[in-house]
Amino acid sequence: MADPTTYRPSPGSIPDAPGVYKFRDATKRVVYVGKAKSLRSRLNSYFADITGLHPRTRQMVTTAASVEWTVVTTEVEALQLEYNWIKEFDPRFNVRYRDDKSYPVLAVTMNEEYPRLHVYRGPRKKGVRYFGPYAHAWAIRETLDLLLRVFPARTCSAGVFKRHGQIGRPCLLGYIGKCSAPCVGKVSADEHRDIVEDFCDFLAGRTDAMIRRLEQEMAAASEELEFERAARLRDDLGALRRAMEKQAVVLGDGTDADVVAFAHDELEAAVQVFHVRGGRVRGQRGWVIDKAEEMDVKDLVDHFLTQFYGEQAERADDPDGGSPVPREVLVPELPADAEALGEWLSGLRGSRVSLRVPQRGDKRALAETVTRNAGEAFTQHKLRRAGDLTARSAALAELQDYLALETAPLRIECVDISHIQGSDVVASLVVFEDGIPRKSEYRRFALREAAEEGDVASIAEVVRRRFYRYLKENAEGAAVDPDRPGIDPETGKPRKFAYAPNLLVVDGAGPQATAAADVLSELGITDIAVVGLAKRLEEVWLPGDPDPVILPRTSDALYLLQRLRDEAHRFAIRYHREKRSKRLQVSALDGVPGLGQARRTALIKHFGSVKRLREARIEEIEAVPGFGRRTAEAVVAALAGEPVTTGESGTT
Template sequence: MADPASYRPQTGEIPTTPGVYRFRDPHGRVIYVGKAKNLRSRLNSYFANPAGLLPKTHAMVHAASSVEWTVVGSELESLQLEYTWIKEFKPRFNVVFRDDKTYPYLAVTMGEKYPRVQVMRGERRKGTRYFGPYTAGAIRETMDTLLRVFPVRSCSAGVFKRAESSGRPCLLGYIDKCSAPCVGRVSPDEHRNLAEDFCSFMGGEAKRFIGRLEKEMAAAVAELDYERAAGLRDDIIALRKVFERNAVVLAEDTDADVFALHDDELEASVQVFHVRGGRVRGQRGWVVEKVEDATTPELIEHLLQQVYGEDSEVQGRIPREVLVPEAPSNHAELTEWLGGLRGAKVDIRVPQRGDKAALMSTVRENAEQALKLHKTRRAGDITVRSVALQELQEALEIPVPLLRIECFDISHVQGTNVVASMVVVEDGLPKKADYRKFSITGAAAADDTAAMHDVLTRRFRHYLTDKAAQVPVVSGEIVNPTRAGAKSTTEAPPSDPAMPAPKAKFAYPPNLVVVDGGQPQVNAAKRALAELGIDDVYVVGLAKRLEEVWLPDSDFPVILPRTSQGLYLLQRIRDEAHRFAITFHRQKRGKAMTVSVLDGVPGLGEAKRKALVAHFGSLKRIKAASVEELTSAKGIGPALAAAVVQHLGSTDDPAGAVPAINMTTGEILES
């Protein structure tokens, strides 16, 4: 761990103006981002008495090796720049509100030709309308009920294409829960209007649709069309069921997000109720670990930055009112920032009395219960991970903490399609963004030891290249502002060395390398590191036969107890590497075994082949098409169309067998 005094800037060098600062570790990673009204005062607080800091802040300043800052013109600019850096670098020591679970949203893909209604989780996509979040059971029931009234397409792309090719709709089309645009029952414009009505209903216009259906039912009764009236009656009941599922808690014209917080010395729990049209449309929760001695207004400021900054492109995501338990720090600047994202005024308020204060009390009770549940669930996980890492470090006699572990595995079938995987574990948890796949060819594919030597050489050669490309970072001012649009007091040339280097894929070395295998694989991995001059990365191997742990140049393995948490951790890492490798191997093997009938057509590449298949839907139709009909496909000219006709005529199966089509890739497979 670094001594903070070794990189502390001189007090006179630090300006007293507003700005944003960031701490970096010895490998150049940004580990903390903060902002301050007075940079000198804030940064001096980190170095004046490190022993008096909170445990996590103490760990942060000792893990860092440099600090740098950017001067900005106002507190609003510091707010924008801080958020931009946190989103870009994802510093490990920053306040990060993590969902206590994954929430499903009801999504409508309005960006597609035929919009699709589906349940979606994870990152938001451009051109898609989202409603929620909901609980898993409620969202499925809501979707199933609404499809009766608004029969929008809900099938996958593969099902849609198969129905379009065969001319027969899927089951939902037969039971009237889909308008079947795949077979032309409705036009694209009519289907889009259905999707718009679906979105309008979910957006709070339920009474308009219910009123319209009631008038249509009355007209049907007047015309003695009782069958249609009965169908409309059932539609009204379905819409009312969805509409009345959420209780009215505020005035019908109220759109607000109600946040509440409950915290202790180490963690804080946040809950939010999404109120639209006076009804609670969804609920969401986060849990955060405190890094600094953050006050409630500071936590609320970071919370609103993260919640609305990530989803600001979604229509209706930021409501007119944001109700919070305490006014956030930088209240005026935060209000202005959110108003700019929404394109209209946003009112951040602290309710004092009435229905809104009562609802805030309910949300606060949910936050308190969520923190209790989180601590109950997480206590065992954190303890087990800590014990496993400690046991492994002691058993292998490694002098440094095992903060990052990488595991490598080789996969092949009798020496063909040889591939390797690299999985990464940080602080005992998988870091899937850093997983890597390797294809191995040539002499390196001769056996497992040669393949392991090749993979480790390539991985750490990349590391050395990325490390050499990084500009050494020293404490001081960054005079060139970032992409956030913040203005610094001085302008720097584009080649300013203080600017951070581009993100490197292999820039961060592990403390421990685990290979799947015994002593030969371990020695091959160690030899690869030695040839590159790397001596600060430790290597072990885990043999499957007896789950023995092998060290380099050792005649006897390390035998960990069968109940050892360290052994369990190694086994989980090894199994994850094996899963990742075998998945890649199967993909590669399947691709190699797939031979397209159209591969031999001169000038017909992969993109045009897929366009041809997408246009005609099957090889049978392509064979039956004339040269003129083939030219109607995108990118197919008369000469290429003639070549396709000639090629298919020479390879036509006299028995009349029709090759299958891979609906995922669009490739035409040989029968």
């Protein structure tokens, strides 16, 4: 644990100007990024009496070993630089408003001859219209199910569309009237595009004219005694009204806005966002985050807007697909740099964005609703587990205590081996920092040397390979830049194996722990603690000790080790299944004359799977580089289960 006074800059050396600063730990890794109107005032606050600091800030300044800063000319530049650095370095003490995956939207591929409606996650693409975001994918599918009877547009993938065009029969949706079946020519490309454009108009909020048109058509059909058509139109109207009820109008002026609210205490904060498009609530999302330092609502708004819209704008690479930044952002309080934030958001959108606090009317009422949702989410979070940060800190402190470590193990790595009776032996390496999985630093290994010698030898091989890379990368980094040995000079990002853990956990008992410790000793690494975690009785084994350490069953430390071990096991099993699946796919082609390992692999790579290869024609297989007519025929015959002949004699 570092003493902040050892790296405190002299007060006169810090400029009294706006800028962005970075705290680095002893390995030169960035652990925190912040911005300030006055660097001198902000940085001096970190070196005040340590007992008076926010708990998270206190942990950060004692983990750091140096601080550096960059002066900028405007607050907008500071916002952009802070966001870029947080994204580049992914500092452990910065709050990140990230989801495991982006929220789903309803995508309409207007760039295709026959546009498709489907659920989509990920970056925006040129020529595609997007509606959303929605809170859940099932909400999109539910909406589609209601609207397809009125707008029978294509929803199938390109492969399904092509296949039904080849066989000349529509899919089930085409038979039940929920697709106009353009794949078999029931409607032309222009007629299908008209259906899709009507669908887009409806979702864009132009519903009144469509409802009136259907009502007039229903009345006309009734007058002409076409009662079946009138009944069908009546059902279509009902479907449209049910779809509209699911997206109730909350702002009658057709506003496009995001409404943001917070609930917080000293250590944590909950944020809720309602996405209003065309006056309707299209989606809702929320997070509960640990505070990096002392923050009021204005600071929370500042951090949230910068990170959330920065991430969203990067996914939207095409303005035609719709900007993720709305025309208005309604917040509970304006941050100190509200003008700069508004300018930055306007730059992301490409047009003016209004950042303001709603004062009256429907917008104020909606903001109060979002605030109640944030408060409810925060209460539920507290009830689930009293202070997740507190529990993680307690777990790390307990591990330090039980294992007699010099410091709390802020970074823990765990190794697990997976195989079936010695075949396809693989290993996983997972990383937890501050008790949280850091999935970007997970690694997996295909074992070669020790695969047939058992788990102990396999553990030794993984530890040797991992820490050999650690020593090599740090030696290479020190030769290039002694002040930043763990940073790649070309990318400016940490090298893959540049950081060592405080604690290494191996799945197993005493022999596995001893093997890992012996490898570290051979490599000259003496500052990493090693333990083994045995599954049967959840015993913790130290290298060379005849008896295990028994942690209390209810302790947060044991719970953390179990989570770590289970995550390593999950990651290893996943890799093992991938390898085994590929091997079994290739083995399905065994026995085909003239087909060696390289060409079997080439076939699987070209078609993607044995299933697709079975569906391929001889001409398609013949088109793969290195394949002739005779070999293609042999492949088709083998996969069909027919006898394969060789040569002219016809022997099988």
